[in-house]
Amino acid sequence: MAMANNKRKCHTCDRENNTYTCEGCSKRFCSTHIPEHQQRLIDELNHISHGYNEFKQRINEQKQNPQNHPLIKQIDQWETNSIEKVQQKAQDCREIIIEFLRTFINAIEMKFNDLNRQIQQLHKENDFNEINLNYLRNQLRKITEELNNPSNISIQQNSQPCINDISIISTKISKFNKWKQNGITVAGGNGKGKKLNRFNFPYGIFIDKKKNIFIADLGNDRIVEWKYNAKKGQIIAGGNRLANRMNQLKYPTDVIVDQQNHSIIIADWCNSRVIQWINRNRQILIPNIGCYG
Template sequence: MDLVQHRQILSEELSYIINDYDQFKQRINERKQDPQKHSLIKQINLWEIKSIEIIQQKAQEYREILMKSSQTCINQIEMKLNNLNEQIKQFQKEKEFNEINLNHLSNQLIEITKELNNPSNMSIQQNSRSLINEISIILSKKPKFNKWKQNAITVAGGNGLGQEFSQLNYPKGIFIDEMKNIFIVDYFNHRIVEWKYNAKQGQIIAGENGQGNRMDQLNYPTDVIVDQ
């Protein structure tokens, strides 16, 4: 593969990365404009629908029980009311009644009215047991890292972009050995540079013959590991 073909492949790969970046950026913008599109929001909505269905089913079940019991209660009240009506008719027919009889009729009517307004055999009791499965939102806290000291020092490079021993051009991978020597992948210079501890410039340990595929060359290196 010649250099032109290689550059073409790299350009295509960069285009793919840019395209993926643009698509991801669009997703971020859509999420900002419409937070409801979050996948967990959909789960909450589904939980809400199912919970409402359970509550509605239970509510309908309780309504049917109450209406059936209420009808039974009304039937019993009607029987008592009919009995009271017969007593009234009897007094009207015989015309033999006194204050005691009238008080008795009045008290019966009062009791029947109370029974209709406040039936003693029906009430609602709150149950502490939940009908639905409760959910909760768990927010994982990001690990807290110690901040770098504000007054840092440059240990490699620091002299602008370039190819000199005191310069770097888009450094990528890095390795620090036990002696605090720093090995840096100098990406666009196609080399690996070692900076001794407290050194003012580095020394090339791999790829000092420019970009290429020979044994003594490197082609956009990305990482370095040193066997100690």
Template sequence: MAMANNKTLCFKCNEDKITYPCKGCSNEFCFTDLAEHKQILNDELHTITNEYNEFKQTINKQKQSPQNHPLIKQINQWETNSIEIIQQNAKDCREAVIKLLQKSINDIEKKFNDLSEQIKQIHKENEFNEINLSYLTNQLIEITEELNNPSKISIKEDSQSCINEISIILSKKPEFNKWKQNAITVAIGNGRGQ
């Protein structure tokens, strides 16, 4: 009586041997290759477990220090850049006002010197009346007012922003599905699965 032939081709070594099915990938393996196949699966599980643990550490880091998140860093950079723009704009405006004030003071000083000469002349000639005194008083009031409030110089704040605006945009949250218990996962070859 002949022995029944229960040998089939091994998926891995491609030889006719007694094989054992793998329910995960639905392939048949000889005893030796089945052990190797299980080791590959164990290695992949180990890799996934390591990646899971690394991801868990990343989550914990972000929970403990949310200020280190790239979005917060981006906001901080925007703040720094905006402050630099404002400081540069303020510096330029200060320099412009100082130049204009110096020119205005020089002009006022010339008017004052002219007025001073007129006063000296009146003293020297000793001829004056109420009209002359009123004129001198008004001139002194005018140049004092011009010194304290230069009419040609003013500050205007633009309603348009001098810096780039920043806002937070919340897009629709992606939905993640849980793995289904009865799904089939296919892995081919000796490398990591996709």
């Protein structure tokens, strides 16, 4: 964290004293409170590191136990809920059938008893012929069919299911990760610095149709164009120290090239603006905006 000595008010105690400017937040602190500010930055870095370690642990756990992934648990819960719904629906239908059968079988039994009395009567009187036998035979067949296939109740499967169907929707994972072992450096790669073959925290890039790369070199407060197969880049915006003049940038995070009108549009983070450069003409497109992320 680079500091500049100057007598101004301290951001923390609001007293005028020799202060030091933090280039990260552009606030001034006295010698008493600058260590506190530095410690806060250290604490924030430690917090980020802790989050990184937790994230790494989660990745390792999911690699070793993919069945514990929240999506798998969501499917398991759907399965449990669906089974419960099906079981409850089946039980409700069973109870309806059982209640129906009580009444239905009683009615069939009454018909059977009546037919049985007629048979007993014929045995007793011993006066019957083929007509009587055919009648008894037909009546027995009818009540047998009625018992086996009740005409006033049936099971119908609805076209609308009682459970919600699920499906897996996924986008294909980019195959670019297969190229990691064969990657080549296309810009920079010569260490950190301000030379035209180096970068200081390159943050955003844009690639045009000719495969030229435009880099938002955040730590050097500049936009660099690196032509295809070139050994070094050239500054096309900024690079005049970090400040808020129209020819200066302060931690640019992204760049877009408008090839139709030969202009570049820059997210100038710490100046809270989006600025357009057309040759030597510059204009602010969006002021007072937090263009970071």
